[in-house]
Amino acid sequence: MRTRLIELWVGIFVVLAIAAFLMLALQVSGLSDFSLHRKGYMVKAEFTNIGGLKPRSKVVISGVTIGRVTEISLEKNNYDEFVALVNMMIFDEFDKIPKDSSAKILTSGLLGDNYISIDPGFEEEFLHNDSYIELTSQAVILEDLISKFLTGNN
Amino acid sequence: MLIASLQNIGGGTLSSLASIGRASLVLFRAIFARPDIISGFRRLVAQIYSVGVLSIVIIAISGFFIGMVLGLQGYTILSRFGADQALGQLIALSMVRELGPVVGALLFAGRAGSALTAEIGLMKTTEQLSSMEMMGVDPVHRVIAPRFWAGQISLPLLTLIFNAVAIVGGYLVGVDWLGVDSGAFWSNMQSAVNFKEDILNGVIKSVVFGTVVTWIAVYQGLNSVPTSEGIGRATTKTVVYSSLCVLGLDFFLTAVMFREL
Amino acid sequence: MFLLIILHLFYGVSYSSIKRGVKILSANIVEIRGLSFSRGSKVIFDNASLDIPRGKVTAIMGPSGCGKTTLLRLIGAQISPDTGSISVQGKDITKLSNKELFRMRRDMGMLFQSGALFTDLSVYENVAFPLREHTDLPESMIRDLVLMKLQAVGLRGAHTLMPSQLSGGMSRRVALARAIALDPAFIMYDEPFTGQDPISMGVIVQLVRLLNDALKISSILVSHDIHETISIADNVFLIANGKVVGAGSPEELMDSADPWVRQFMQGLPDGPVPFHYPSQSYSDDLWGNVEC
Structure with a gap:
């Protein structure tokens, strides 16, 4: 149960980081500028x-x-x-x-x-x-x- | 008198060289530890939790405030030249290139690095590392390697979150509060920030810092004097050494990466 | 020889392990010859030699700070001696490679002074740890083994607890269960009686003897609690100033003519080891010129 929770949190962490990366790539550097x-x-x-x-x-x-x-x-x-x-x-x-x-x-x-x-x-x-x-x-x-x-x- | 002080210098040099050597050996063994795929991965996830996930809150809050302060300060200065549209680019460039990796690494050293040192130091003090060794399990593989990789992975991810939150904070202050045009904020930012030069170089910086900070933290824990006082001293050393290393390395990395810009 | 090769080929039994099993077991499980070890400028062992017999409870005693714990670490090859040889099961451990050493350590159990349980694992997982690390047993068998080991130390009911919920004596017993999990050839006890209340001390004293006889293993006991130690030890070595100063059965040592051994064994306050730390004369100190 506890390991499940930990894995869930780590998953959230990674997703957050990916979201931040996408934001930096798209919104901040305008990499694939719409x-x-x-x-x-x-x-x-x-x-x-x-x-x-x-x-x-x-x-x-x-x-x-x-x-x-x-x-x-x-x-x-x-x-x-x-x-x-x-x-x-x-x-x-x-x-x-x-x-x-x-x-x-x-x-x-x-x-x-x-x-x-x-x-x-x-x-x-x-x-x-x-x-x-x-x-x-x-x-x-x-x-x-x-x-x-x-x-x-x- | 002179000979004695020369002797001191020599002894000091030798012992610091020896400790650098021992630390490199630990790093080498941790990096090339042959991981057990399934249980090794599970241990890594558990360590990413305690090193990375538990640092999210401090990283996000600090990032938010740093972004807001940048927005406020930047606006007052830029608006004096009528260039307040450049606020977005000011915030984004300073965060992504410098403040994000550096301040992120400093916070990480304070939050996760010191905790790592204390944890490993405590395991040493309570003879858990020795008993593991006596059970025929190499603590470097079992205890050090997953912690090292967790730190190495977590810091770049945390830095990304830190940057993103800071830019949002700057946006809130600059656009919603001080009235910079939202379109100008983003479009100036986008035309100034280059994905490869700025964002990727920032990520590379944070990977380097992640290695250095976790390496120092892990080594100080292993090398601590096994008393409560020794752990305290090792924790302090971790924070001091990693801060100095991060700031020093940042200069060199910046010199190499952004020389042509 | 031919048979061994066939065994090796067909059953994947490693050759060295067969050789180890076939080899006539020497009478001594640990043999130390000419051991010298110093930490900084402090000499801890100076050309010491001793043999630890197989199947017996051997006690190593001496005043605090004489290097008893260091001796256990030397036998476990966690530190290496300056000179001299230490052979365990007939192999000189100072010459083993790292990999062979980690193999060799599976034959040793060690009970640390603090118990050294892994604080992030439950009692059950602590005892299961060496089994999981070194065997590929199915979970059901690991469970049986763990419960058997815990039963042996009387703590089967506590297998769900975390180490922080255990008393000092209980955590030492759990550590003992963990030390015997892989059925080692011998167990080293580092000060197992220190800081225990009389009941748990009695339990551990009894366990040391019981495990030694029931599992047919050898025990090395480092302690300075004389009464408990001599009540179970077959053999005692006294160590002081880096040398073995007395050896023999507890009775022999109790009646020893050597004044130092007598003082230690009978716990006399004054003797060859003076009550007073070396100093200038008392009257000089009180009435004479003060130098500090």
Whole structure:
């Protein structure tokens, strides 16, 4: 009887620990972030400077998260300049984003993380898998801003 | 005078080397004890109960309070820079990387390590270990090995619980009380915490600490002077030595694990 | 020889155990030759030799701290001597490997001063412990054996109790039942009479003798309770200052001409062992210059 009780408690202990581990893995480190498992379509955009944007940074419209950055790579564009090619996944439920929307990289707060904000356009056609967002504006780099301000050649 | 003090240093070095050697031998024999599958497993479960399950309460309560304090302190500092959304990442990173394994191990040394030392010391004092030996049963296999493995298994599990409870505590203070946005709390945490770099390294740390703390506890128990005073001294030694070892080792592990981050 | 090999092949009886059984049993169960042992700078045994005969109750006596318990630990090979040999059943235990040693210890029973019962096991489980460890007997047979051993020490009714519920005398008797569980060749008793009330002391005195004769085993009894010891011992060794100072039957020792033996056996307060700890003269101490 006593051994039964002990075994029961040890079982509870192990289950608790596994639950804690799952919580740390899923909720804290976002290992299998639900948003990554959510279905979506891939959209690309080129930026001349992405600042501190990272994979898994969020993509928002008017502050609402609609997707995640999945991959960032360095590419040459048509004019043979280096650009950052950002792949992002937009969740399937946001499938009515006009094709002429523009993307810009913003910073949450003064020192916070970078994210992509999309300003919707007005066209009747919508973004779909593998489509490009043509209009982009790069991340605002604090140092650039300051040096521009100091040298005054605005 | 000089020769005498040199002699003291030499003698001290020799005796501490000898005790390290004896302790390693105990560790070696405990690790490579050939377990009897069924009854060995049952003994292990019984020891996990007394080492691990009985430590859950203290671990959970301390974790909860540490998380709440982190939430409170972190919020006051971060909100000064308007970065209070980063609270989640502050709590999670400091818990998972450092506080969880280290404070968990310190609490474990105080709760379970000292109890192990006292139990083994008492078995030695009451000649239970000797009589086992005289019955042709090796106490290292029978008494030490299951306790060692139980400690080794329990501490990482306890640390996981400790971390999870602390993060919940921080969430309660930060989000429910101080009004940090819940979504920002979790999403900042998730983008900052990396599963492999942070969580797994934290678990590796706690496995190392589990080995060291139980090893010290078990050895001090075996090596205690068989009197009530001797047991008291051995218990104190367990807590002091394991705390020092945990803190020292933590520095090295951190240096190795997080150098590139 | 051929027969032994066949036995070994067909019945899986280990060769060494047959050899052990076949070997003509020597008259002495334990033989100690030239034993020296010191702990730190304190010499406990200095070239001591003694033989413990088979089938007898042998008492080892001496003043407190003369190393009687140490002798039992040496025989049990829990500690090893500095020099000298200790042979048990004709085997020098100082030369055995760890594995052989653990085998050899199944032939020894030892009753510790405190009983040394496992506090987390019941009386029944304590007695069953060596059986479970060293045999593959079915549970029903273990139960019968345990109850028989407990019956022998008169505690069959107490088999459900935990050690903490037993009196000192009872826990020693349970420990005795555990010591005889594997039917050892000899039992060592470490101060079995100390701290017992007269009744339980009487019970244990009787048990030591009874078990020795009924189970045809040998007993080594370490004690300094003279009256109880000489009432059951066949042979007595007196140990002092690391040497055997007297040996023989209790009667011989009682009438010994040696003043030290006489003092010890008859419990005289003064004699070769002075009443006073060595000191300067009494009057100097009282009237003279104080040095402390």
